[in-house]
Amino acid sequence: MSTTADPQPGFVRSLFRRKPIEHFDDSEEKSSGGLVRSIGTFQLTMMGIGATIGTGIFFVLSQAVPVAGPAVIVSFAVAGLVAGLTALCYAELASAVPVSGSSYAYAYATLGELVAIIVGGCLLLEYGVSCAAVAVGWSEYLNELFSTIFHFTIPDALAKAPAAGGFINLPAVILVGLCCLLLIRGASESAKANAVMVVIKLGVLAMFAIVAFFGWNADHFANFAPFGTKGAVGAAGIIFFSFVGLDVVSTAGEEVKHPRTTMPRALILALITVTGFYIVVAVAAIGAQSWEKFEGQDAGLAQILTDVTGAPFFGTILALGAVISIFSVTLVTLYGQTRILFSMSRDGVAPKIFKKVSRRTLTPVQNTIIVCAVVAVLAGFIPIDFLAEMTSVGTLVAFLVVSVGVMILRKTEPDLERGFRVPLYPVIPILSIAGCLWVILNLRAVTLYAFVAWEIVVLIYYFAYGRRHANLHRQALAGGTAATASQKGQ
Template sequence: MSTSTVRPGLRGELWRRKPVGESANPHGPRLERTIGTFQLTMFGVGATIGTGIFFVLGQAVPEAGPAVIVSFILAGIAAGLAAICYAELASSVPVSGSTYSYAYATLGEVVAMGVAACLLLEYGVSTAAVAVGWSGYLNEAVSNIFGFSLPQALLYAPFAADPDAPTGLINLPAVVLVGLCMLLLLRGASESARANAIMVVIKLGVLLMFVVIALTAFNGSNFSDFTPLGKAAVGTAAGTIFFSFIGLDAVSTAGDEVKDPQRTMPRALIAALIIVIVFYVLVAFAALGTQPWTEFEGQQEAGLAKILEVVTGANIWGTILALGAVISIFSVTLVTLYGQTRILFAMGRDGMLPPVFAKVSTRTGTPVNNTIIVAIAVAILAAFVPLDYLIDVVSIGTLTAFVIVSLGVIILRVREPDLPRAFKVPGYPVTPVLSILACAYILSSLHWITWVVFAGWVIVFLAFYMFYGRKHSVVGRLQRGEITPNEIPSTKEH
């Protein structure tokens, strides 16, 4: 008898779902709604442009040659299909937590925790990776302006994937960047959104400057051998480039802090997607027109700035671009750090993590504990782990999240066809199916080692869920009658 009751009970616990109504109007602590459409769009652009275009060309171009333009378009199509699916779920489940919250409402608790593992890995690693890339542009700007370079010991991690790559003691600029972003986020969401919007406008202006100047040295012969490494390499490069589309997911982490989220979030997602793809393709095309694809090898750090210096024969334009990149990548780090803190907040509010993650400051209206904890973890990762080990792991987390979102659209359409939706995916069900297939294609091109690391992390996270989250889940406690909705604490501190 005990066996027959335990097994269904365990199965019921693993697959229980958070009602869509409760997801959209959660019990417990809440954040303040202060972010409008323009600022939210700038969140998406800010978290995306900068990561990919400012230093991923040095990795992606050697993987695919001039055909990397197709890789950008392929990654953009996959991201675009997923963004459309995000827009529908964001209008239906307008809450912080991104794909974790969507999976909880559509697929069940255990899937939501698996998705959370993807998201936390994705955001933590991407923030560290971007901070690592920031160091190169900062050093370039310091060198051009003041005539000296920062010490190598303070610019690089103690080891590198490439035996010929430089090493040091600690990537100190990366740690400083994370610390500055943490301080800004602690001031409040509206202040952070305003600062990010200013930085995004600057970065777009700098990238337009690069395109105009680079096109003056355009050489069509650089595209003559368009696929020197074969067609399969295009997919491999697309997997690397997908690292840069994390910003689209960052928009959906702000659900609790957006004004009129049912309308604002879909609009911001689509607008950010269009801006990102246009700028990525323009910059990649202009950069490839200036030099043979083989010369991109090793240009991960301040690559675009070096291209401008070669084209113009003067340091001034490269210096301007390097300074623009310093500001630009600051905004990427700010938004991805923000995104992870809000995912942790949603999980803490749901009881899937200890209550410390659900605490909200009465003074700033932000999850202060989450911001400090995440900043410390990311700073350690950025200080001591080289960029080479990080990018593909981010891609697999992003792609998995995109697949879950696309699947969630289909499930929610079937399960709750009459649910109010401010935005509906056009071309349903073809669009979400194509999104799943596109993401699956890019996933299939990733190295097996990436899969091993990813699987290991998810298993560890699910083990934590089995021992902690499953027992402390607010949904579970409500179902068992241990608490009532009115007894869920509205956690405030300070």
């Protein structure tokens, strides 16, 4: 049976109170949000692909290859394997608890409020920071495009963060603003626009792989792992943030048609597509260019095509495709961020402003504006390398919690309707947990320290505001008051 809120629970017990599963299906709760089910399997799969491909492959090679060398191919496989194991766990929970909120909502149902808040902090870090990182990468490709077509570049003062030698990354800020306007118009409109951009993206990457293979040089793989296993695993930590798009699928639970079957199907299709394209493009890139040349190479894939063909034509097409398609990454990750805050606000642990939905557009307009403003500041003033690693650790912790949540829900709710069940249970959830921990332990110490500092801020917020305003807390107080009144009347 589901855990219900106890009247006047003890302090420690109150930290681990769980939101009953039946509350996630509460019709009044759903109608109060105003979200509508308008997204089908194809559009949802495109959202997963759109949020993932582009975040990693278009520019993360310049960050990961110098760490691993040609073994970056193994790094992509390691990251994909861990993400794949976790995607199966997401698929089960998404089919059992088909609501907005992703792993935050799943943690609330399985591990309790305190863990849910910690995971919520991870998700805010994951989505907000990854979105900023993508916007910065988009700015680099825009400059490449301007340089090739119009023979001028945006001045560093307006194209780079202060730490990178500029004043503000203005193109990144503008991109976030454009996504904000589209998201405010509606979820269905955003999903359709994203699907078009994803098709363009896949076509451009297929073109890259075909052309790059004409410049194949097997000697580039001779010193396959110059930094050993540690380098390959360390690069997997950097790359891992590129799989953030997979759990965007689980943030759309209340805007998807037939979510118990649609969400697992979209997750698995997105995973297969993403991992396949990542590995093919990484192999083609290393085969066409020596790994030593990747470090500090802005818009590296476009440069590789230019070097292979001796002409800027294909590189220009790739840069144009990246400018168009990376837009979709920013769009979908911003979408995920707003829906997580929407879910937290509806539970009372985030301010009420984040759950207000416009009657005209049926979107959380104020929520979207606030999120986009914060992301625009990050994108405008923080360099990309630090943003990428900070996203990785938030993603890994959220993935780990989902894997634990599957095991707990199997125990506490064995008869709950599930549209998908993790195969080889409990082997896959256990392997997923181990894989997440393995990659976390290989991240840089400064990244982990920054993550811990962020979670301390999240906990301070929870004890100062979230705990007292949580719906379950108010219900417990109301239950205790009713019980006391009843005793006095006896």
